[in-house]
Amino acid sequence: MSDNYSLTHLEELEAEAIYVIREVFAQFDNPAILFSGGKDSIVVAHLARKAFFPAKIPFPFVHIDTGHNFPETMAFRNQLIKDLGVQLVVGSVQESIDEGAVVEETGLNASRNSLQTTTLLDTIERNNFDACMGGARRDEEKARAKERFFSHRDDFGQWDPKNQRPELWNLFNGKKRMGENFRVFPISNWTEMDVWQYILQENIAIPELYFAKERNVIWRNGSWLPVSEHITLRDGDEPQMKMVRFRTLGDITITGGQESDADTLEKIVQEVASSRQTERGNREDDKRSESAMEDRKRQGYF
Amino acid sequence: MENNFDTQSYLDMELLRFTTAGSVDDGKSTLIGRLLYDSKSIFEDQVEQIEQTSKKKGLEHVDLSLFTDGLKDEREQGITIDVAYRYFATPKRKFIIADTPGHVQYTRNMVTGASTANLALILVDARNGVIEQTKRHTFIASLLQIPHVFVCINKMDLVDYSQEAYDKVVKEYTDFAAKLNVKDVRFIPISALHGDNVVNRGENMNWYEGGTLLHNLETVHISSDQNLRDCRFPVQTVIRPHSDEYHDFRGYAGRVAGGVFKKGDNVVALPSGLESKISGIHTLTGELEEAFPPQSVTITLEDDIDISRGDILVRSENRPEGQQDLDVMLCWLNTNPPRPRAKYVIKHTTAEARAMITEIQYKMDINSLHRLEEDKDIKMNDIARVKIRSTKPLFADDYNVNRVTGSIILVDESTNETVAAGMVR
Numbered sequence: 001m002s003d004n005y006s007l008t009h010l011e012e013l014e015a016e017a018i019y020v021i022r023e024v025f026a027q028f029d030n031p032a033i034l035f036s037g038g039k040d041s042i043v044v045a046h047l048a049r050k051a052f053f054p055a056k057i058p059f060p061f062v063h064i065d066t067g068h069n070f071p072e073t074m075a076f077r078n079q080l081i082k083d084l085g086v087q088l089v090v091g092s093v094q095e096s097i098d099e100g101a102v103v104e105e106t107g108l109n110a111s112r113n114s115l116q117t118t119t120l121l122d123t124i125e126r127n128n129f130d131a132c133m134g135g136a137r138r139d140e141e142k143a144r145a146k147e148r149f150f151s152h153r154d155d156f157g158q159w160d161p162k163n164q165r166p167e168l169w170n171l172f173n174g175k176k177r178m179g180e181n182f183r184v185f186p187i188s189n190w191t192e193m194d195v196w197q198y199i200l201q202e203n204i205a206i207p208e209l210y211f212a213k214e215r216n217v218i219w220r221n222g223s224w225l226p227v228s229e230h231i232t233l234r235d236g237d238e239p240q241m242k243m244v245r246f247r248t249l250g251d252i253t254i255t256g257g258q259e260s261d262a263d264t265l266e267k268i269v270q271e272v273a274s275s276r277q278t279e280r281g282n283r284e285d286d287k288r289s290e291s292a293m294e295d296r297k298r299q300g301y302f
Numbered sequence: 303m304e305n306n307f308d309t310q311s312y313l314d315m316e317l318l319r320f321t322t323a324g325s326v327d328d329g330k331s332t333l334i335g336r337l338l339y340d341s342k343s344i345f346e347d348q349v350e351q352i353e354q355t356s357k358k359k360g361l362e363h364v365d366l367s368l369f370t371d372g373l374k375d376e377r378e379q380g381i382t383i384d385v386a387y388r389y390f391a392t393p394k395r396k397f398i399i400a401d402t403p404g405h406v407q408y409t410r411n412m413v414t415g416a417s418t419a420n421l422a423l424i425l426v427d428a429r430n431g432v433i434e435q436t437k438r439h440t441f442i443a444s445l446l447q448i449p450h451v452f453v454c455i456n457k458m459d460l461v462d463y464s465q466e467a468y469d470k471v472v473k474e475y476t477d478f479a480a481k482l483n484v485k486d487v488r489f490i491p492i493s494a495l496h497g498d499n500v501v502n503r504g505e506n507m508n509w510y511e512g513g514t515l516l517h518n519l520e521t522v523h524i525s526s527d528q529n530l531r532d533c534r535f536p537v538q539t540v541i542r543p544h545s546d547e548y549h550d551f552r553g554y555a556g557r558v559a560g561g562v563f564k565k566g567d568n569v570v571a572l573p574s575g576l577e578s579k580i581s582g583i584h585t586l587t588g589e590l591e592e593a594f595p596p597q598s599v600t601i602t603l604e605d606d607i608d609i610s611r612g613d614i615l616v617r618s619e620n621r622p623e624g625q626q627d628l629d630v631m632l633c634w635l636n637t638n639p640p641r642p643r644a645k646y647v648i649k650h651t652t653a654e655a656r657a658m659i660t661e662i663q664y665k666m667d668i669n670s671l672h673r674l675e676e677d678k679d680i681k682m683n684d685i686a687r688v689k690i691r692s693t694k695p696l697f698a699d700d701y702n703v704n705r706v707t708g709s710i711i712l713v714d715e716s717t718n719e720t721v722a723a724g725m726v727r
Binding site for chain 1: 388398413542543547586594598600611635710
């Protein structure tokens with residue numbers, strides 16, 4: 001901070017996000033934080049801590065568990081929940097499958113990614129959450145470029161891009177009817193680079209998957225997929241040890257790693273700065289079609 | 303983006319929010335695409351995707367405007383229908399672009415995009431000069447009090463990069479803008495298609511002595527845009543930890559909307575009028591000696607007075623007036639017109655009340671800038687001067703003095719939609 005009363009861009013983005021999180025607390029009866037264990041939701045958790053200090057974070061954390069998790073993400077999640085002293089609510093995709101609400105995809109590229117939407121909407125409904133905060137950012141994908149901070153969902157949890165409320169100044173309108181709810185994105189205006197810089201600046205703990213390490217992987221669709229019990233090996237797949245890191249953490253079945261020697265936050269920041277590929281470029285779920293994200297968002301995806 | 307990236311210099315960057323408005327064919331999307339492309343803010347996989355799409359459309363060159371295309375409907379129709387936000391950074395600054403369509407029916411989107419902007423980019427086609435749309439955009443920039451306006455005179459390639467053509471547009475614009483309250487106007491002759499004066503100077507306009515568009519965006523002075531004179535702290539929520547360590551802690555959480563609050567300052571809470579002294583300004587990383595806009599902090603007071611969400615902390619010698627009858631420049635955002643005598647929820651900072659539009663003084667013709675005293679029929683995208691009566695006093699400032707404490711929205715109680723945005727006078 002300088003003497004001339006100006007903020008750096010990270011300080012300004014932080015102040016904006018804290019303001020949004022406090023608005024959620026003030027405007028809703030039963031809000032929650034959607035926590036995936038990825039860096040963006042970890043940053044949202046950190047900002048929520050700042051927003052209410054010295055009080056505890058007044059929201060439960062919701063994790064939609066596909067059953068296809070990186071074990072490291074789960075361990076990290078459990079530790080953070082314990083440290084923050086918040087309640088954890090788990091929505092299980094396996095349960096949605098067992099209850100017959102969704103049918104598991106089959107085949108070589110099978111993933112539970114699209115099934116998460118049903119489990120998420122069920123979890124919101126069962127717990128009567130009226131606002132769920134997530135770590136989505138507008139720079140991630142073109143359908144997200146038009147997302148609001150306060151994103152209105154109808155009682156089927158659906159997003160209608162043409163029927164979103166205009167957002168002016170910092171006057172957020174969280175009014176809704178029974179059954180409707182909101183998704184709120186406090187770090188809408190952050191880029192991938194901002195998130196990494198902020199993690200570095202604030203020294204925020206993140207899962208070690210983000211750091212480069214020798215990992216057992218196979219080469220598929222242009223990225224290194226981790227070998228796990230959830231992946232079906234094809235003929236010609238050659239598992240090998242490679243120095244890789246993950247730029248995003250989704251399901252273990254669809255999150256590809258990239259070759260990297262960035263094993264510190266400083267090195268990650270430098271790598272992101274010189275990267276010529278978007279971070280979701282290694283996400284199989286976005287490769288399905290040009291409007292894959294928009295289609296999933298309309299149905300109620302994160 | 304550079305390989306030898308200096309981590310510390312990135313941490314010291316400022317944030318500039320700017321808005322662009324334009325119609326389908328004035329080259330706005332191409333300009334943004336050019337800005338992102340030449341500043342190397344576009345990733346390889348995005349470039350590949352755009353190259354493929356350009357080929358599919360049978361184009362010979364890469365259509366830079368495709369970078370800023372948003373949703374499926376728009377891609378199919380080839381028009382932008384809402385505000386889309388874009389991000390890019392250079393080693394000097396981080397930028398947020400609120401990209402809005404410029405047709406008359408999209409006034410509401412322009413107003414939305416302009417509401418948070420420090421700067422407006424207005425595109426003028428060098429061949430056509432100042433047209434209705436230019437006037438509309440400038441009017442909205444002045445109405446929303448955007449502190450800086452950059453007029454990009456585009457398609458200079460189609461007028462042989464002629465200085466005369468440029469000078470003519472500058473004069474036309476200056477004559478017109480003299481009638482409006484626009485503070486800092488700059489003119490830049492560009493060709494978005496070929497890139498002249500966008501990021502790189504090019505060889506075609508050596509007569510132009512100013513900087514490129516990007517250079518101007520990187521250097522325009524923005525830190526004085528905040529109001530540091532009138533202390534305003536709208537309370538969002540009260541923080542009571544109820545823990546052993548902070549047993550009696552009672553903090554007021556909010557974002558500074560104006561002025562500089564210092565530890566030890568005498569403050570007044572409105573509407574109660576109760577006075578106290580700031581005992582601490584708290585953040586997770588420690589106490590601050592002072593807080594200024596737009597910081598989010600938690601303030602504690604020496605006395606235990608009753609303060610809740612919607613109250614505002616100010617200095618005793620500089621208080622906003624509590625107003626129940628507000629004089630407002632209103633932009634109507636909804637397809638349903640205002641209903642006579644209907645009650646709306648009015649939101650002002652963190653305060654909320656019920657309100658009614660009691661009088662429509664005049665409507666603005668945003669193309670001619672004439673006041674329409676007879677036509678009082680407000681529809682979507684109309685801008686009108688109105689009187690609003692609120693059920694309780696709102697401690698509002700003149701919008702020209704403070705954009706945060708001078709703005710309101712109206713919410714329809716039957717649909718919960720945000721139907722209007724207003725600037726208090």
